[in-house]
Amino acid sequence: MKRVALLQMTSTEDLESNLEQATGLLQQAAEQGAVLAVLPENFALLNAEGLRAFAETELDRVVSLLCAQAVDLGIWILLGSVPMSTSEQGEPVITPRVRAACLLIDSLGNIRARYDKLHLFDVDVVDQQATYRESEFVEAGDDLVVVDTPVGALGLSICYDLRFPEQYQRLREAGAELIAVPSAFTHVTGQAHWEVLLRARAIENQVYILGCNQGGTHGKGRESWGHSMIVDPWGRRIVQCQKGNELVVAEIDLEYLADIRQKMPVLAHRHRTGF
Numbered sequence: 001m002k003r004v005a006l007l008q009m010t011s012t013e014d015l016e017s018n019l020e021q022a023t024g025l026l027q028q029a030a031e032q033g034a035v036l037a038v039l040p041e042n043f044a045l046l047n048a049e050g051l052r053a054f055a056e057t058e059l060d061r062v063v064s065l066l067c068a069q070a071v072d073l074g075i076w077i078l079l080g081s082v083p084m085s086t087s088e089q090g091e092p093v094i095t096p097r098v099r100a101a102c103l104l105i106d107s108l109g110n111i112r113a114r115y116d117k118l119h120l121f122d123v124d125v126v127d128q129q130a131t132y133r134e135s136e137f138v139e140a141g142d143d144l145v146v147v148d149t150p151v152g153a154l155g156l157s158i159c160y161d162l163r164f165p166e167q168y169q170r171l172r173e174a175g176a177e178l179i180a181v182p183s184a185f186t187h188v189t190g191q192a193h194w195e196v197l198l199r200a201r202a203i204e205n206q207v208y209i210l211g212c213n214q215g216g217t218h219g220k221g222r223e224s225w226g227h228s229m230i231v232d233p234w235g236r237r238i239v240q241c242q243k244g245n246e247l248v249v250a251e252i253d254l255e256y257l258a259d260i261r262q263k264m265p266v267l268a269h270r271h272r273t274g275f
Contacts, residue, residue, distance in 0.1 A: 001251040002151040004178075004208075005029035005037040008228040008241045008248075010216030011046040015058060018044050023069060025247050030073035032249045035150050038212040040228070041080045041100070041159050041184045046218050048137045051083035052096045059084060067109040076149055079103040080182025080212060081117065081158055088114055088143060097139045102156050102182060104147060112149075115156035116141025119164055127188045128221030134160075144170055151252045152177035155207070159183040162197045162211075165204060172205040172267065177257055179207050184214040190225020195237070203235040206261050208252055215243040233260045 007025040011018045022043055029037040044062050045054050059082060070077045083098035093099055100117040118141050120134040144167065145156045155176030161167055162181050171179055179201065185194050190213065202209040208230060215226020226243035230250045239248040261267070 001253050002035040003033045003249050003251050004151055004210060004230065005032065005034035005247055005249045006210060006212040006228045006230065006239075006241065007037055007039050007043075008213060008215045008226055008244070008246045009040055009043055010218065010224070010244055011040070011043055011214060012218055013045065013047040013050065015045055015054070015062075018046075019062065019065065021245055022066075025245065026069055026073060026075070026077065028247050029249065030075045032247070034075060034249050036076040036078065036154075038078045038180055038182060038210050039080045040212045040214045041182045042214065043080050043182075044082060046184065046214065046222070048134070051098045051137055052085065055083040055085040055098045063103065063111075067105050067111070070105045070107055071109040074107050076107055077105045078180055078182065079105065083138075084116075087139075088116060088141070093139050097137055099141060100138050100158060101141075102158055102180070104149070104154070104156070113145050113147035113156065115145040115158070116143070117158040117161065118142075118167065119160045121160040125186055125188050127186055127223065129186075132186075144174065146171055146174040146176045152208075152254050152257075155179040157181050159185065162201065165201065168201045168205050168207075172207060176205070176207055177254060178210060178252060179205070180210045180212070182212045185225045187223040187225050190227065194225055194227060195229065198229060198231050199235045199237070202231040202233060204266075206233040206257065206264070206266065208232055208257065215241060215246070233257045
C-alpha cells in the first residue's frame with residue numbers, strides 16, 4: 001500500500017508566503033512517507049484579479065520550484081490549480097481570463113498530466129463576499145483526465161466540479177481508482193455540503209476521494225471551510241483536517257477497493273439507458 005498526503009493551506013494574496021507554506025508541508029509529507037502529495041485549489045495565489053498577471057510572470061518560476069522539490073523529496077505532487085494563459089492545446093486564453101489548471105508532477109520532476117477545471121463557480125453565497133463570478137476570470141476547460149500514478153489510476157477534478165456527479169462517473173468509466181478534488185470551498189457551502197458530496201462521489205463510483213481544501217480566513221471577507229479529507233470506496237472518512245495549515249496522510253489499499261467492486265459491481269449493473 002502507498003501513502004497519500006493532503007496539504008491543507010490558508011492561501012492569501014502573498015505569493016511568497018503561500019510558497020513557504022506549500023514547501024514546508026511538502027517536506028512534512030515526504031517525511032511521513034507519502035508517495036503523492038495533493039495541494040489545494042489556488043494554493044499559490046488566492047486572488048482572482050491577480051490570476052492573469054501570475055500566469056504571465058510567475059507561473060514558470062513556481063512550477064519549476066515545485067518540480068525541483070518533487071525531485072529532491074522523491075515524491076509526486078499534485079498542484080491543485082495554477083492559472084495558465086493557454087489551453088491544453090496551446091491556444092491563447094483571451095485576457096483577462098486564464099485556465100485553472102491542475103498539474104501532476106512526478107518524482108523525476110516531469111509534468112505527467114494537466115486538467116483544466118470544467119465547471120466554474122458563478123453563484124451567490126450568504127457570506128461576507130456574497131457573490132462569486134469565477135467565469136469573469138477563468139475560462140472553462142475541455143477534457144477529462146485520468147493518469148497512472150504509483151498509488152493507482154488518478155482522476156482529476158477541481159472544487160465546483162464536485163457538484164456534477166456525471167463527471168465522476170465518466171472518470172470511473174475511464175479507469176479511475178482515486179479522484180482528487182483540490183478545492184477552495186467556502187465556509188458556508190463547505191459546512192453544508194463538503195463532506196456529504198465527497199462521500200457520495202466515493203460511494204457512487206467506488207473510488208478513493210482525495211478532498212484537499214483551503215481552510216481559514218483569507219482576507220477581503222473570504223473564508224474557506226477546510227476539513228480536507230480522504231474518503232474510502234465504502235464512503236468512510238479515514239482521515240480529516242480541521243482548519244488552517246494542516247497535513248493528513250493515509251494509505252491507499254487497492255486490494256480493498258477491488259474487493260468492494262467485486263462484491264457490489266455497480267458499474268456492470270448500470271442500466272442500458274446509462275443510469
